[in-house]
Amino acid sequence: MGPRTSLSLTLRRENRTSLFFVAPQFLLYLTFILLPLLVSIPLAFTDLVGFTSTKAQFVGIRNFISIFTDPGVMQYIWPTVLRTFIFMACNYLTVFIFGLSFALMMYELSTRVQKSYFVIIYLPYIISGLGAGMFIELLFARDTGSLNLLLELLHIIPQPINLKSSSASLFALVAFVGWRYAGYNMAIFLSGLLTIPVDTIDAAKMDGVSYLQRLRHIYFPQIIPSIAIATISCLVGSFGIFDEPVGFGALYGNEQARLFSITLYRMGLGTGGTYGIGMLAEGVASSIVVFTPLIIIALLIFRWQKRRQVT
């Protein structure tokens, strides 16, 4: 067997091994993300009010038109889309404030210390977002929240912090999500930093280049793929985030925490006078309308990042 044949056999074996490890995750993705997506798209062309409804009729593109023309539908969708964009912009800042800062810190620390700090920073990511959000809500409950009571007792605040006010909710939610995903974003940036050839950094140090100059001319240009991934992750994640707003009471009374994902949930679930709105078909249509541009933006970011890598 010649060297070329041996190499292709090795490659094929490696590919099979890779597929074997990726397969379970891909199957889960196919079963719980792609298939439900494909099944739900036709619902956008019906008059279904909720998924426990027993009858539905085909209505063509009526739902897509009503998203832009029917005030009864628009009142639920567009304010939450705007709120989500604001959340996304603020959240994007935390990606760098927390994620990039921690990654740079980890990169410069010695290996011994690095591992312990990595675990500590990554820990919030494995906590349930719903549980942590509810915990924060309990800590800041207006009259019985431990943190509110303590801060009032110490005269740090004149009156309890109301998590349901527009500024507090947005600030608290952004800070909470930023803290929770710090480890996740740190891992993305750190993986990019670790691919930078050490020789270039050593050469720069020997030439007397300052740290800021190294960041600007060596680190950042070489972690463009990581920045792209973190950007797309933030973009898509901000519109998909659910557990944390629910923990902040988005389904029960806290309108400021109602992001787009919460609105979609309310439109499709909950009948009989609960938090539901009873517009499943309109909800599916609005998700197609809102997410299609996001997917295009994500693909454009990927394309830009690949071009930068080539040049």
Add this chain to the structure above:
Amino acid sequence: MRYKLYLFLTVVMLAGVTAAMGAPLVLEVRASQPEYMAKERQIWDVFEQQNSDIKINLFSINESEDAAFQARLAAGNPPGFSSMAYAQSVKQGETMVDLKTVDFKWWDKFAYDIKNAWKKRYGVDKVPIMQWSSGPLASFIYYKDEMAKAGLDPSTIRTMADLDAFLAKLKQYVGTRSDLKYVIATGWHVWCWPYQFLHHFITAFDPAAQSKAADLYTGKAKWTDLAKNPYVPAFRKLKEWYDKGYFPKEFWTLAWEDDFEAAFIGRKAILTFHGPWLWDKVEAADPSAQLAGFPLPPNSAGKIQAFPPDVSQGPGIYKDVQKNPAVFKAAVRALNFMFSPQSVKMLAESLGSVPAYDLSSVGGLNLRTPQYLTVIKPVMDGKFGKASWDNTGFGPDAGGRFYIEGRPSPAFSDPLQPIWGDYFSGKINMAGLMAAYQKMFDNAFKVQ
């Protein structure tokens, strides 16, 4: 060796199959409310003793878990028997078994026309839900010891003017204590405020309030005709109380359990307005707490609004249960057990609900719950003069047959929260409030 292994495995399998054949049938039962699950478990234990071939697997669903439970129903996998099922629209009723078609023994025990009650509301001749009790009465609830410290006696309240004077004095007292924050603790609940509480309030101002509300929900009257709208006096009074600082600031943003109930249990207020569940929650959190209550004052006709049996929610059997004949048969047995006079007596006495049921065959009833003793019985015993309970159905129920499935209803739905917020914060006036209600009605009801 291999032969011995095969023999062993065969014996084990046979033992398993034999055990399975003799095992009781497991019937999943949804409890009526999470807070009543422990009490209902004791009653289902009695059922198991009487029916050794059935094992009851009791579970409860909290409001936050409702969506997951709806997904289970949509998947066609309901529990065998539900002590809390919903038939709040014609379409929801279609998912339930018509209980007139099952072998039910106790039709003559109901104190109201159960066979036509749902038909009267929704226009379809069936019985999807059976209700043995009156609905959950809402009333003022207070801590006896704290009220005594305040030097106030709510049992003297006979009119709305008396109530106003009482609340003014209570506000003065609350102002002297740094640990008390509110005169009337409350929060936002999508059903309690817009449906349960509000419909107790409207009767306090107008003896014909419920029939006028029925006219609104059947399209015979307009919400925007403020002179004839029975909700106007009630909203005006509530706004007046809010402006006077009796309710928490922006109460419509306060979570029901985490903020409001926790605040009352934590004694941030002496007084609140709530249904029967809070009594149990306070007792569970603080067994030494002594609660008492009083109803809204009677109207000009001497009537205080009660909550009649609500046949849109309660015990029922989902249609999909019929796919498994053995489970369906067990569910019907459970239904007959639950509605036997012995069980209704046990349930009433443990949950404190007033039955709409004939219990003379089991020696009548001995209710000892605080709500019954301090709120319901005094009215029946004449302690409020000529006042008596009004068992007229709530106005919105008349529009049940016109309701469009899934649409947010002005009777109770979450989109009411920002509307109430705008009204109480002064962003909209009464005309604006009723215009919003009219819009919701036009969107959610199709009057023929």
